[in-house]
Amino acid sequence: MLNIKPTAVAQAPKKRLSWNNPEVRAIVYQVLAVALVVGAGWYLVHNTLHNLSVRNINTGFDFLTREAGFAIGEGMISFTPADTYQRAITVGVLNTLRVALLGILFATILGTIIGIARLSKNWLVRTVCSVYVEVMRNIPLLLQLFFWYVILIETMPGPRRAYHPMPGVFVSNRGIQMPTVHGDGLTWLLVGLALAVVLCLVLRRWARRRQEQTGQVFALGRVAIALLLLTPTLAWWLSGAQLSLDVPELKGFNFAGGMTLTPEFAALLFGLVIYTSAFIAEVVRSGIQSVHRGQWEAAGALGIKNSLVLRLVVLPQALRVIIPPMTSQYLNITKNSSLAVAIGYPDLVSVINTTLNQTGQAIEGILMIMAAYLTVSLSISVFMNWYNKRIALVER
Amino acid sequence: MNAAPNVNPSSVPSVWSSVAALHWLRTQLFSSPLNTLLTLLTLWLLLATVPAMVDWFFLNSTVTATSAQECRKVTGACWAVIVEKHRLILFGVYPYEEQWRPLLATLLLLGVIVLSGVRRFWNFSLLLFWVIALSAAAILMWGGVFGLTYVENSRWGGLPLTLMLSTFGIAFAFPLGIVLALGRRSNMPAIKTICIVYIELIRGVPLISLLFMSAVMLPLFLPEGLTIDKLLRAQVAIILFAAAYMAETIRGGLQAIPKGQFEGADSLGLTYWQQMRLIVLPQALKIVIPPLVGLFIALFKDTSLVVIIGIFDLTQAAKAALVDQAWRGFSIEIYVFISAIYFVFCYSMSKYSQSLEKRLATEHQR
Numbered sequence: 001m002l003n004i005k006p007t008a009v010a011q012a013p014k015k016r017l018s019w020n021n022p023e024v025r026a027i028v029y030q031v032l033a034v035a036l037v038v039g040a041g042w043y044l045v046h047n048t049l050h051n052l053s054v055r056n057i058n059t060g061f062d063f064l065t066r067e068a069g070f071a072i073g074e075g076m077i078s079f080t081p082a083d084t085y086q087r088a089i090t091v092g093v094l095n096t097l098r099v100a101l102l103g104i105l106f107a108t109i110l111g112t113i114i115g116i117a118r119l120s121k122n123w124l125v126r127t128v129c130s131v132y133v134e135v136m137r138n139i140p141l142l143l144q145l146f147f148w149y150v151i152l153i154e155t156m157p158g159p160r161r162a163y164h165p166m167p168g169v170f171v172s173n174r175g176i177q178m179p180t181v182h183g184d185g186l187t188w189l190l191v192g193l194a195l196a197v198v199l200c201l202v203l204r205r206w207a208r209r210r211q212e213q214t215g216q217v218f219a220l221g222r223v224a225i226a227l228l229l230l231t232p233t234l235a236w237w238l239s240g241a242q243l244s245l246d247v248p249e250l251k252g253f254n255f256a257g258g259m260t261l262t263p264e265f266a267a268l269l270f271g272l273v274i275y276t277s278a279f280i281a282e283v284v285r286s287g288i289q290s291v292h293r294g295q296w297e298a299a300g301a302l303g304i305k306n307s308l309v310l311r312l313v314v315l316p317q318a319l320r321v322i323i324p325p326m327t328s329q330y331l332n333i334t335k336n337s338s339l340a341v342a343i344g345y346p347d348l349v350s351v352i353n354t355t356l357n358q359t360g361q362a363i364e365g366i367l368m369i370m371a372a373y374l375t376v377s378l379s380i381s382v383f384m385n386w387y388n389k390r391i392a393l394v395e396r
Numbered sequence: 397m398n399a400a401p402n403v404n405p406s407s408v409p410s411v412w413s414s415v416a417a418l419h420w421l422r423t424q425l426f427s428s429p430l431n432t433l434l435t436l437l438t439l440w441l442l443l444a445t446v447p448a449m450v451d452w453f454f455l456n457s458t459v460t461a462t463s464a465q466e467c468r469k470v471t472g473a474c475w476a477v478i479v480e481k482h483r484l485i486l487f488g489v490y491p492y493e494e495q496w497r498p499l500l501a502t503l504l505l506l507g508v509i510v511l512s513g514v515r516r517f518w519n520f521s522l523l524l525f526w527v528i529a530l531s532a533a534a535i536l537m538w539g540g541v542f543g544l545t546y547v548e549n550s551r552w553g554g555l556p557l558t559l560m561l562s563t564f565g566i567a568f569a570f571p572l573g574i575v576l577a578l579g580r581r582s583n584m585p586a587i588k589t590i591c592i593v594y595i596e597l598i599r600g601v602p603l604i605s606l607l608f609m610s611a612v613m614l615p616l617f618l619p620e621g622l623t624i625d626k627l628l629r630a631q632v633a634i635i636l637f638a639a640a641y642m643a644e645t646i647r648g649g650l651q652a653i654p655k656g657q658f659e660g661a662d663s664l665g666l667t668y669w670q671q672m673r674l675i676v677l678p679q680a681l682k683i684v685i686p687p688l689v690g691l692f693i694a695l696f697k698d699t700s701l702v703v704i705i706g707i708f709d710l711t712q713a714a715k716a717a718l719v720d721q722a723w724r725g726f727s728i729e730i731y732v733f734i735s736a737i738y739f740v741f742c743y744s745m746s747k748y749s750q751s752l753e754k755r756l757a758t759e760h761q762r
Contacts, residue, residue: 030586037590044617051616122431123424124438138742139735140697143711147735150727335602342704349604362612369605370597377600 048363063359064089070354072346074262085355092351093372099265099347100334100376103272107333108326110273111280118285129281136278142339144275149267149343159254168247168258176261177248192235199231200224264345268337276333283329287322288314319391327384331377338373348372464723477726478733481717485734488553488708488716494545498556501533505559513748526567533560549627553708555737557627561699561709565634566692572635573642578672580643581650591643598640603701606633611705630702638695645687649680685756689749693742700738710734 017024052059064086072079075091076098117129136144153173157163162172168179200220207218248258261269291314299309340347349369356365425435456472459479467474478485487495508529511517517525537556540546552560579591598606610633615623624632653676661671681688700711708716714734718727 026584030584033584033587033590047619048616051618051620054620120434121424121427122434122438123420125434128438128442134743134746135739138693138697138739138746140700140711140738142700142703143731143735143738146711146715147728147731150731154725154727338602338604339701339704341604349602349608353608356612363616366605366609366613369608370601373602373605374597374600 057360059361059363061364063355063361063364066359068355068358070358072351073344074265074346085359088351088355089348089368092346092348095345095351096334096337096340096347096349096372097376099268099272099340099345100337102269103276103333103337104330106269106273107276107280107329111277111329112284114277115281115284116288118281119288133278133281136274137282141271141275141336142342145267145271145339145343148270149263152263152267159250162250162255168245170248170250170255172255173263174254174260175263176266177255178259178261179245179247180259182246188235188239189232192232193228195235196227196231199227203227262345264340264343267343268340268345268347271339272333272336276329276336279329279332280326283322283325287318290321291317316391320388323384323388323391327381327388330380330384334376334380335373338369464725467726473729473732474726475729477717477723477729480723481720481730484554484717485710485713485730486554488557488713489551490553491545491547491551494539494547497536497539497544497547498552498554501536502556502559504529504533504536505556505563509563530564530567549625552627554713555710557708558696558699558710561631561634561702562692562696564631565638565695565699568635569638569642569695572639573646574677576639576643577646577650580647595640595643598637599644603633603637603698604704606637607701607705609633626705627707630705630707634695634699634702637698638691641691641694642688645684645691646680648687649682649684650676652683653680682756686749686753689745689752693745693749696741696745697738710737 019025065084067081068083068085068088069081070088071081072088072091074095076094077087077091079087079091114129114132117125118133120126120129152175156171156173159170159172159174162170162177164170170177203218203223204220207220211217246257246259248255248260295313295317296309299313304312337347338349341350341353344350352365352369356362359365426432452472454472456470457475458467458470458472459475461467461470461474461476464474464477467476483492483495487498490498508525511525512522533556535541536544537552537560538547538549576591576595579587580595582588582591607630610629611626614629614632618624657675657679658671661675666674699709702709703712703715706712711734714730717730718724
């Protein structure tokens with residue numbers, strides 16, 4: 001056995017306090033940078049406090065508990081002008097979340113369909129989808145919102161001569177009226193649905209484990225569809241089959257019953273969905289295209305059928321490419337929903353804008369807007385990062 | 397038997413298979429039952445919308461009507477409103493006789509943008525062109541020298557304003573973005589933290605909140621007596637916003653540079669800034685040119701948001717044109733008109749970016 005010992009232990013170089021030492025330079029630069037940022041921050045805060053005291057503006061969030069005194073057009077919780085600013089802002093937050101979540105849902109569906117259609121072998125379908133994508137993503141969203149809003153408000157007829165595209169749906173300059181479902185049965189229907197989803201998840205785990213152990217494949221898809229259809233129906237039937245359809249009707253000069261999508265909400269949702277779906281289509285298309293042709297061919301050579309190739313081979317690889325840009329599109333929808341202020345949909349920005357015009361609490365208002373969006377943005381990106389990590393390629 | 401594949405010669409007359417168009421139809425549109433169904437569905441959709449749109453746009457529209465009353469008689473679009481209002485939409489409330497100045501400024505800005513697209517000019521002289529064009533545009537718009545009357549910037553508006561907001565936005569956000577990207581990749585924890593916090597903070601909030609901030613909060617930040625006008629404040633907000641996005645794009649390019657390049661530069665004894673300027677940035681920026689053009693398009697569209705704080709850009713000018721009582725009710729025509737303007741700009745930029753991507757990609761092929 002050879003036992004080689006270093007003849008001399010390399011001596012650590014002596015630290016010298018010199019400009020030529022990169023560590024010393026780094027510390028000096030950082031101290032300077034921090035000093036600059038802190039100094040600028042202090043200067044701005046100092047100026048602000050001085051200006052506020054000159055203008056007699058009180059700081060603080062006391063105004064939140066005061067009476068708001070303005071009305072809000074629509075919301076998911078009741079609101080009257082006698083309620084506090086705090087409640088007004090809650091209404092705004094809920095409105096923002098509502099339009100953002102619905103926007104994400106519909107834009108994903110529409111965008112995925114169009115993205116896949118752009119890869120179709122059918123020339124007509126491909127071309128129509130390309131034109132859609134090019135037109136929609138090259139016109140500013142704000143302009144599209146104005147456009148849809150004007151179409152709903154100015155060119156649609158009044159309630160008495162409303163368009164009636166399908167039973168129970170009316171389109172007029174008061175918005176879009178749709179039938180709703182209500183009654184005790186609805187709760188049970190939802191309970192049944194939740195139960196079915198849980199059952200499906202449990203079944204999937206079991207099926208996967210069984211396949212790993214015995215190699216037997218379980219027809220999960222069919223069973224899942226049956227479960228998802230039957231369980232809610234059963235729950236509804238057991239609960240006494242109470243479910244009624246609330247169809248909007250023309251009463252006098254306006255509609256009664258059903259659900260109303262106000263022109264503001266409808267225009268904002270249309271605009272967001274149509275604009276963002278064009279971007280999502282591009283994300284989906286490039287994701288699918290990023291999967292090498294060899295993957296399709298190799299899977300085909302193994303004799304796997306086409307639908308399974310897509311599900312087991314192509315999609316898992318495409319998703320890795322799709323998820324990060326899709327996340328930023330979801331974040332964009334959420335942030336872009338703030339354009340609501342331009343067409344008068346009472347979202348968070350619009351409500352806070354009214355609030356700060358009334359109270360003069362500009363700084364608090366804008367800080368609240370920023371905090372709210374930061375919270376939403378950060379939580380969406382945390383969730384999507386978690387999902388991204390889950391599906392990421394595991395390498396050595 | 398020399399029939400084309402997939403064609404049964406007994407069922408298809410030979411004349412048919414020789415007609416290229418029919419062959420194309422069969423393979424492209426009716427190759428399978430699903431495809432046929434899709435084709436028919438799309439055709440139905442097109443038939444339901446396109447003729448009506450052609451009617452509205454062209455056949456039933458009027459360009460020559462002299463009043464709104466005449467316009468209301470036709471069922472199609474009233475392009476006469478554009479003829480009537482185009483000066484207001486394009487140049488806002490800039491003094492009417494002086495509107496050749498914003499026109500010239502617009503052309504100058506467009507010229508320098510087009511010039512930046514030509515690869516022959518991708519060198520130091522481009523910077524010079526930009527400085528000249530931007531200052532000339534500013535002189536033309538403001539006036540006050542060379543015998544031009546002074547026009548305060550509250551009267552600027554329309555297309556030149558939109559172009560200025562975006563070109564100045566790009567011109568200033570670009571260097572700031574580079575500094576932020578380098579800072580985020582720095583080894584110094586304090587500088588890295590400052591850059592990360594800035595970038596994530598800005599990217600996490602909508603542009604509107606920054607514009608509101610510039611409109612109502614910025615005046616409070618400044619020492620008493622010092623005021624900056626609204627347009628400049630909005631411009632600052634746009635620059636700060638765009639810089640954060642550019643920093644992230646440029647960082648992507650920096651990450652793509654292999655470690656060997658940094659080490660090679662180190663072994664040559666270059667300082668940090670020499671390394672970045674001579675070796676890293678030229679390569680990194682080249683990689684991110686296509687996504688940067690994408691950012692420019694987004695920024696160009698985003699300048700329309702200044703409407704919300706009441707700055708007279710193209711979109712706001714369009715809204716101003718709608719207000720005129722004599723010409724009420726033709727909003728769609730006006731929106732279509734400015735949509736077309738935005739579309740022409742954005743579409744040509746995106747086509748340019750695609751061609752650039754192709755050209756840059758071929759350079760790496762051996």
